[in-house]
Amino acid sequence: MATKPLDRPLLRHQMLLEESDRGCVLIAVAALDESMSILLRACFSNVDLVVKKAVEPLFGPSGPLSSFWTKILLCYSLGLLPNELFTDLEKVRKLRNRFAHVHEPRSFDMPAIAAVVSTLSTSLPTASCFQGARSPWGSEARKL
Numbered sequence: 001m002a003t004k005p006l007d008r009p010l011l012r013h014q015m016l017l018e019e020s021d022r023g024c025v026l027i028a029v030a031a032l033d034e035s036m037s038i039l040l041r042a043c044f045s046n047v048d049l050v051v052k053k054a055v056e057p058l059f060g061p062s063g064p065l066s067s068f069w070t071k072i073l074l075c076y077s078l079g080l081l082p083n084e085l086f087t088d089l090e091k092v093r094k095l096r097n098r099f100a101h102v103h104e105p106r107s108f109d110m111p112a113i114a115a116v117v118s119t120l121s122t123s124l125p126t127a128s129c130f131q132g133a134r135s136p137w138g139s140e141a142r143k144l
Helices: 004-016 021-041 048-059 068-077 081-101 111-118
Strands: none
Touching: 004 021, 021 068, 021 081, 068 081, 068 111, 081 111
């Protein structure tokens, strides 16, 4: 049975509670990455041919919007992210790299990691995180 989209946050929350710190960071960043993809797709054409030939390739494995970093930058440059969320996403991106690209154990109890986490100013992204963000396409992109 397919999971309803509204059930996803609850399932992710449950998965995060059961994960290692490394797994928690990777799952959380995957969710943030997916959320920014949805936000960006709302700014592009929804004409089937355009989506197939132009939009989908942007998000493909070798497309310019395949990385978390480029999605952060594009969302911010389009005015879709408030400054505080942009700053936090940059910190989360760096944390993700610390967890993902090393073989040694990593934990939220490590002083360097705990210090970064303690500076995060926004909570988990919800529609309210995008309030105050400017969009050249009006309020439609912020309704996600």
